[in-house]
Amino acid sequence: MNDDDRSPVRLRRRCFLRSALVAAALPLLPARAEQGGLRVGLTPVFLDDQMSFLTRWRVWLERRLKRSVVFVQRGSYREVMDLIRGGKLDFAWICGYPYVRYRHDLRLVAVPVWRGRPYYQSYLIVPADDRKTGSLADLRGKVFAYSDPDSNSGFLYPQYRLASQGENPTTFFSRSFFTWAHRKVVEAVGVGLADGGAVDGYVWDTLAEFHPGLTSATRIIERSPDFGHTPFVARRDIPAAEMRQFRGALLDMPADPEGAQLLRLLSLDGFVAGQPALFDGIARMAMRVGKV
Amino acid sequence: MIALDDLSLRWKIPLRVMAAVLGTALAVTAALVTREYDEMRQNLESHAKSLARVLANTLVTPVLHDDIWRAYEILQSARDPAAIAPELQADVVMVTDAEFRVFVSSRPRDFPIGASPARQGGAYARLRAALMDRKSTEQQVIEPADSVHYFVMSPLVADGVALGHVILGYSKISFVPRFIGLVGRAAFVTLLVLLLILPVSWFAARQTGAPLLALADAMRQVPGELGSARLPDLPQNKDEIGQLGDAFRRMVGELREKQELEEQMIASQRLAAVGRLSAGIAHEINNPLGGMLTAITTYRRHGNGDPLALETFSLLERGLDQIRNTVAALLVETKAKDRSFAPADIDDLLILVDAEAAARKVTLHVGGRLQSPLPLPATLLRQIVLNLLLNAVAAADHGGKVRLGMDARNGMLHLSVCNDGAHIPDSRMAHLFEPFASGREKGHGLGLWVVYQIVKQLNGGLTVDSEPGNTTFRIEIPYGEP
Numbered sequence: 001m002n003d004d005d006r007s008p009v010r011l012r013r014r015c016f017l018r019s020a021l022v023a024a025a026l027p028l029l030p031a032r033a034e035q036g037g038l039r040v041g042l043t044p045v046f047l048d049d050q051m052s053f054l055t056r057w058r059v060w061l062e063r064r065l066k067r068s069v070v071f072v073q074r075g076s077y078r079e080v081m082d083l084i085r086g087g088k089l090d091f092a093w094i095c096g097y098p099y100v101r102y103r104h105d106l107r108l109v110a111v112p113v114w115r116g117r118p119y120y121q122s123y124l125i126v127p128a129d130d131r132k133t134g135s136l137a138d139l140r141g142k143v144f145a146y147s148d149p150d151s152n153s154g155f156l157y158p159q160y161r162l163a164s165q166g167e168n169p170t171t172f173f174s175r176s177f178f179t180w181a182h183r184k185v186v187e188a189v190g191v192g193l194a195d196g197g198a199v200d201g202y203v204w205d206t207l208a209e210f211h212p213g214l215t216s217a218t219r220i221i222e223r224s225p226d227f228g229h230t231p232f233v234a235r236r237d238i239p240a241a242e243m244r245q246f247r248g249a250l251l252d253m254p255a256d257p258e259g260a261q262l263l264r265l266l267s268l269d270g271f272v273a274g275q276p277a278l279f280d281g282i283a284r285m286a287m288r289v290g291k292v
Numbered sequence: 293m294i295a296l297d298d299l300s301l302r303w304k305i306p307l308r309v310m311a312a313v314l315g316t317a318l319a320v321t322a323a324l325v326t327r328e329y330d331e332m333r334q335n336l337e338s339h340a341k342s343l344a345r346v347l348a349n350t351l352v353t354p355v356l357h358d359d360i361w362r363a364y365e366i367l368q369s370a371r372d373p374a375a376i377a378p379e380l381q382a383d384v385v386m387v388t389d390a391e392f393r394v395f396v397s398s399r400p401r402d403f404p405i406g407a408s409p410a411r412q413g414g415a416y417a418r419l420r421a422a423l424m425d426r427k428s429t430e431q432q433v434i435e436p437a438d439s440v441h442y443f444v445m446s447p448l449v450a451d452g453v454a455l456g457h458v459i460l461g462y463s464k465i466s467f468v469p470r471f472i473g474l475v476g477r478a479a480f481v482t483l484l485v486l487l488l489i490l491p492v493s494w495f496a497a498r499q500t501g502a503p504l505l506a507l508a509d510a511m512r513q514v515p516g517e518l519g520s521a522r523l524p525d526l527p528q529n530k531d532e533i534g535q536l537g538d539a540f541r542r543m544v545g546e547l548r549e550k551q552e553l554e555e556q557m558i559a560s561q562r563l564a565a566v567g568r569l570s571a572g573i574a575h576e577i578n579n580p581l582g583g584m585l586t587a588i589t590t591y592r593r594h595g596n597g598d599p600l601a602l603e604t605f606s607l608l609e610r611g612l613d614q615i616r617n618t619v620a621a622l623l624v625e626t627k628a629k630d631r632s633f634a635p636a637d638i639d640d641l642l643i644l645v646d647a648e649a650a651a652r653k654v655t656l657h658v659g660g661r662l663q664s665p666l667p668l669p670a671t672l673l674r675q676i677v678l679n680l681l682l683n684a685v686a687a688a689d690h691g692g693k694v695r696l697g698m699d700a701r702n703g704m705l706h707l708s709v710c711n712d713g714a715h716i717p718d719s720r721m722a723h724l725f726e727p728f729a730s731g732r733e734k735g736h737g738l739g740l741w742v743v744y745q746i747v748k749q750l751n752g753g754l755t756v757d758s759e760p761g762n763t764t765f766r767i768e769i770p771y772g773e774p
Contacts, residue, residue, distance in 0.1 A: 143405045145361070175405050177360035184361060193364055193400040 037068040038246070041080040041092030044073065044181050045148045053265055060258050064249045075180055077150035084235050091238075091246055096228045097152035100283040103276060109232040109243065110250045111274030114202050118272055119226035121201035122153030124161075125189050125218040133196065133221060136161050142195035144173040145188040148180055151200070152282050157224050158198040160285040169289070183207060183214070190217030202229070206267040228278030232271070247273060301504050306497035313486070313493050321482045328474055332467060337444070339380055340460050341431060343370060344446035348458045351387055352450050355395060360405065363387055363396045371398060383441060384461040387448070392420045395456060409459070415439030419459065429454055440464055503533045507540060515547060555722070563725055563744060570727065574623035577615065585612055621738045622727065624745040630669035635662040637674050638698070645681045654688045654711075656681075659697040666700055668771045672746045677707065679739040680765055684711040687763065700771075707767040716758040724756065743767075 038061075042054070054071055061069045072089060074080045077098050083089045085105045099106060111118040126133045133139060136158065147154025155178075162169040177194070179185050182203035189197040201223065208215040232250060234243055253259030254270040263270060299307075347370055354363040367385045386397035386409065397403035402412070409416040415436040422434050422445075429449055435442040441461040448455040506526055526537035588605045595601065642656065649656050677696070684694040688711040697708035716724065725744040728737040747754045752769035 175360070177358070179361040188361060188364070191400055193360070193396070193405065195404075 037070055038065065038091065038242070039070050039072055039089045041072045041074065041083055041089040041094075043077055043080050043094070043148075044075065045077060045095065045151055045154070050265075053262070056258075057262050060256075060262060061249060064252075064256075064259075065245055077148050081150065084233065087235050087237070089235065090242065091232060091234050093230060093232050095148075095151050095153075095230050096279045096282040097156045097286060098150045099231050099233055100279050100286055101150075103279075105236050106233040107236060107238060107243065108274055108276055109234050109247050110271040111231050111278060112229045112266075113269040113272055114229055114267070116269060117226075118229050118274055118278060120153070120229045121226060122157040122224035123199050123201045123204050123220045124158065124196060124222035124224075125186065125199055125204070125220050126196045127189055127192050128217050128219045129192075130195070130219070135221060136196070137165065139196040140167075140172055141174045143193070144176040145185045145194035145197035146176060146178050147182045147185050147197075147199065148178060151182075152227055152285075153200040153224070154182055154185060154198050156282065156285055156289065157227075159289050161222075163289050186214050186218055190214060196221075200230075202267070209267065225281065227282055228274070231274065231279070301501045301508075302498070305501040306494050309493045309497040310490065313489055317482050317486055317489075321478050325475055325478050328478075329471060332471065332474075336380065336462065336467065337433060340382070340444040340462060341433070341446075343382070344431065344444045344458050344460050346370075347385070347460075348446040348448050351458060352448055352455065355387060355389075355448055355455050356450060360396050364398075364400075367396060367398045381466070382460040383463045383466070384459075386459050386461075387456060388459060389456040390454060392423060392457075415441060415443070419443060419445070423457065435464075503529075503537070507533065507537055510540060510544075514544060559722060559725070566726055567745060567748075570622040574619040577619050578623075581612055581616055581619070585609065585616075588612075618738075621742060624672075624742055624749065630671050632665040633662075633668045633670040633673040634665040637670055638662065638677070638696075641674060641677050641681065644678060645685060648682060649685050649694070652685060652688065653691045654685050655693045656685075657693060657695040659695060660699050662698060662700055666705060666771050668705065668750065668769060672750065673769075676743050676746050676767065677709075679743050680707075680709040680767075683739055684709050684763075684765075687711050687713040689713050703770055703772065705767075705769045705771055707769075708764055710762060710764040712761050713763065715760045715763055716756070721756070721758065725754075 040061075058069050058071055072080075072083065074083070077095055080089070080092050080094060081098050081102060084092045084094075085102060091109060099108070114120055124136055126139070144158070146158070149155050159169045162172050177188075179188055182200040185194075185197040185199045186204060186207060188194045189199075197218075204215055204218075204220070232246075234246070250271040251273065253263055296304075347366065350366050351363055354360075354366065367387070370385060371381065382398075384397065384399050384403065386399075386403050387395040388409065389395050392410065393406055393408050394403045396405060403409055408420075410420050415434075415438065418436050418439075419434060422432060429447050429452075431447070432445045433442065434445065440463060442464055444460045444462070446458045446460075448458060503526075510526055526541060528534060528537070588609050591605060592602070638658070638661075642658070645656065681694065681696060688694050692712045694709070694711045697706070697710075699706040725740050727741040744754060747767055747769065750769045752767055754768075755766045757764045757766075
């Protein structure tokens with residue numbers, strides 16, 4: 001991480017804290033009591049903390065759905081999952097791993113399309129000045145950074161890789177820690193705090209586009225196979241009309257000028273309805289690691 | 293240093309004052325800079341200590357929860373990359389666990405997670421020893437002599453148990469630039485103050501030395517140039533230098549009096565010796581002279597009238613008469629019987645001198661008159677006044693003035709004769725009253741000698757003041773009241 005990047009990052013962190021505080025006050029209201037309001041859960045795990053972007057998106061959704069929308073942000077997938085499974089959220093943008101774990105409590109709404117396909121990869125990264133490390137196996141006894149324990153790309157995939165090589169994922173690294181955001185995994189590896197890290201390939205590539213200073217301090221040593229991209233899900237008992245309206249709004253985003261602009265900020269092409277089978281690969285890995 | 297000791301006070305006093313001013317300025321500046329340095333150092337330390345305390349309190353939870361990233365973010369937030377005071381910026385911040393292994397550090401590449409900071413060697417190895425020595429729940433400041441860093445260590449305490457330490461490493465030299473700036477500013481201000489003070493001090497010091505220098509100058513003229521010693525330049529005030537000046541003035545005055553007395557005494561002794569000598573010679577000459585003159589008179593009366601012999605004896609008689617007159621002039625003797633000196637005597641004398649004065653167009657003035665005859669021998673007094681008046685007329689400039697002053701009071705006759713002619717040079721003054729010491733071609737040079745002899749015999753006194761344009765002879769003669 002060089003000096004030019006440091007202060008924007010810190011600014012964002014403060015932005016996040018502010019939005020978290022705002023969000024923390026809201027869920028005290030019973031979610032279902034507000035008849036008109038849609039509650040949408042988000043995490044900073046893969047979404048960059050951008051209040052202005054989220055405001056624009058919320059305004060766009062409200063205009064589109066003709067009802068109020070509340071983004072509920074939480075620091076980890078687990079908190080968002082607890083909320084949606086408890087029926088306190090209507091929709092949530094989560095990762096494929098929690099989806100496959102709780103697919104019976106959830107309904108799939110839409111899957112992002114990135115570079116023309118509803119897939120993404122997990123990248124294993126090391127500091128750019130580390131020229132020796134060539135694979136995950138070389139990181140034995142080192143410090144490793146995960147993003148979120150419920151993240152597919154930032155946790156499940158490296159765990160699966162180690163397990164499939166016959167390693168014990170809990171003892172393979174000397175130390176490991178969670179940063180609760182993919183972007184921060186890139187930072188941790190970039191400054192050398194961690195010797196390696198697992199990161200969402202979509203986040204890494206987007207960062208490489210908008211903040212090349214961050215990603216240039218890291219080097220990708222492994223790319224995972226394709227996995228179903230981070231899905232929008234709904235609580236199980238979502239009314240059919242709401243489900244249809246919300247999905248329609250997401251799918252229509254590319255056709256709308258403002259929606260297209262929002263997608264460009266997300267580096268996404270759009271959304272597709274998607275099938276649960278997209279996430280079978282993740283489900284197999286989860287099974288192998290034994291966490292389903 | 294001898295050269296410095298011999299230096300004139302003209303330079304020595306100002307130089308010493310300059311040295312004192314410079315020394316004071318340097319001492320004050322050094323004291324201020326030292327104080328500022330200490331303050332800077334204390335600020336830095338207290339800042340570091342409070343930062344370490346805050347970090348230690350904040351980091352307890354992340355360390356307890358093993359949340360490395362959160363701890364790292366806290367460390368990062370304690371660093372301000374655009375700090376106004378870079379010396380307040382910790383060079384390295386790290387959190388160590390109970391076994392002195394890095395939990396997290398602000399420089400992960402130098403202090404990776406799980407490694408011992410002692411691996412870096414040097415001061416870091418010493419830190420561990422310091423941690424073991426002390427009670428682990430106290431904050432410590434450690435300043436290893438061989439390290440460019442000094443460290444502030446604050447324990448991470450949860451429920452009375454030390455989980456580890458927060459260690460802040462500060463560069464010892466990071467505040468050197470600021471310190472140099474401080475010294476520069478202090479030097480500049482000192483220089484400005486010196487620029488103002490130095491000329492003033494220099495002037496004041498010169499003023500202090502000036503009276504001493506004047507005194508020294510005057511002293512150098514003693515005793516060689518006693519007459520020209522510039523006494524009025526001496527300090528007049530009442531301080532010690534002024535007192536020295538007074539003493540010096542008194543001393544010079546006394547020296548001058550002594551010198552004059554000596555000169556007068558020598559002149560008197562010489563005159564007395566000359567007087568005795570001439571009196572002796574006169575007696576020795578007068579005895580055969582009387583015989584020779586008697587012999588010539590006898591021959592004239594009883595001789596055979598040989599014309600050649602008579603002519604020869606006339607020649608001899610005239611010669612012998614001249615010798616007798618000269619000897620008589622040398623040998624001034626008070627006649628036992630003489631009439632008193634009367635006011636009319638002055639008138640006679642003026643008539644006698646008038647012709648000579650008229651010839652030289654000299655004006656005669658007479659100041660004062662005698663009211664009555666004085667019991668003093670008239671012949672001798674007439675001789676004195678006549679001689680002095682004739683001398684004065686001769687000495688006066690053509691068309692000049694001569695003044696005769698007289699006064700008789702309380703048994704003392706005061707006479708004074710002045711003329712406005714050229715003054716008597718010093719070289720002549722010493723021998724003025726000796727016989728045949730005349731500076732003029734005319735006269736036999738016995739005038740003043742006679743005056744002196746008469747005044748002496750009458751127990752009087754005689755002084756001469758001569759300066760350009762005014763030469764005055766003053767005579768005092770005591771007389772008994774009739």
